[in-house]
Amino acid sequence: MRRYIKRSIIVLCAIACRLGVQAQTETLPDSTDQRFVDMAVSSNRFEVAAGSQALERSDDAAVKQFGQMLVTDHAKVLDELEKAAVAKKLVIPDAMNESHAAILKSMGELSGNDFNKAFKEVMIKSHEDAIALFEQAARGSNDPELRSWAAGKIPSLKNHLEQAKALPVSGGTADRPTTSPRVDSVKTLK
Numbered sequence: 001m002r003r004y005i006k007r008s009i010i011v012l013c014a015i016a017c018r019l020g021v022q023a024q025t026e027t028l029p030d031s032t033d034q035r036f037v038d039m040a041v042s043s044n045r046f047e048v049a050a051g052s053q054a055l056e057r058s059d060d061a062a063v064k065q066f067g068q069m070l071v072t073d074h075a076k077v078l079d080e081l082e083k084a085a086v087a088k089k090l091v092i093p094d095a096m097n098e099s100h101a102a103i104l105k106s107m108g109e110l111s112g113n114d115f116n117k118a119f120k121e122v123m124i125k126s127h128e129d130a131i132a133l134f135e136q137a138a139r140g141s142n143d144p145e146l147r148s149w150a151a152g153k154i155p156s157l158k159n160h161l162e163q164a165k166a167l168p169v170s171g172g173t174a175d176r177p178t179t180s181p182r183v184d185s186v187k188t189l190k
Contacts, residue, residue, distance in 0.1 A: 009117060009118055009121060012103060012106050012107065012118045012121060012122055015099060015102050015103045015106060031090070031142075032140060032141060032142050033088065033090060033137075033141055033142050033143055033146055034090050034091065036133070036136075036137040036141060036146070036150070037081065037085045037090045037091070037092065037093075038091075038093050039133055040081055040130075040133060040134070040137070040150075041078065041081060041082070041085075041092055041093050041096075042093060042095075042096040042097045042100050043100070043126065043129070043130050043133065044074045044075075044077050044078040044081065045078060045095070045096040045100070046096050046100035046103070046104065046126065047070045047073075047074035047126065047130075048070065048071050048074045048075050048078065049096070049100075049104050050067070050070060050103075050104060050107065050119070050122065050123065050126070051066075051067040051068065051069070051070030051071035051074065052067065052071055053067070053104065053107055053108060053115075053119070054066065054067025054068075054070070054115075054119055055067045055068060055071070057107070057108070057110065057111045057112075057115040058111075058112070058115055058116055058119065059111070059112045059113065059116070060113075060116050060168055062167060062168055063115075063116050063119060063120075063167055063168070066123075066163055066164070066167060067119075069160075069163070070123075070160070073156060073160070077153060077156075080149070081149075084145070084146060084149060088143060088145075088146065103122060106118075107119060107122065113169075116167070116168065116169060117169050119167070120164060120165075120167045120169055123160075123164035123167070124161065124164045124165055127157055127160050127161040127164055128161060130157050131154060131157045131158060131161065134150045134151075134153050134154050134157060135150075135154060137150035138150045138151035138154065
C-alpha cells in the first residue's frame, strides 16, 4: 500500500513537472494578454475541478473545506476573467490544458488519505504557479485593466497557498514539509 501511495505521488509530481515543461514549450498566440488568459483560464478551471474532487474523494473535513473554498473562489475568478476576456476580444479556451486534465485524472483514482496527500502536493504547486503567472500579468500585461485585475487576485492566491501548506497529511498532521520539487512552470508572457 505504501508503494502504491509513493507511486501515485511520484506520478502526480511527474505530471506537475510535465505541466511546467509544457507551459515552457507550448505554442500560444503572440499576444501577451491572450497567453495570460489561456493559462489563467486553465488554472482556474483546474482549481475548481480539483476542489470538487476534494469534496468527493477526501475523508478529511479540512481538505473538504479547502476544496469548497477553491470551488467558490476560483469559479468567481474564472467568471470575472471570462467576462474581461470577452470585453477585450480575447479568446477563451474551450477546456483546461492537457496537463491539468491528466493531473485531475490521476487524482481521481485516489481516495481518503492517499488523495489528501496528493491533493496537498498538487495544490501547493498549482498555487505557486498561479501566483507567478498573475504576478507576471500584473507587471507585463499590455492592458492596464487586466494588469490591475491580475494584481488584485494575488493576495487571495497567496492566502490559498498558505492554506494548502497547512492542510493535514498522514493522520491529520498539518504543516509537514512538501517533497514536491518546485518547477518554474510559468512561461514569460512577453
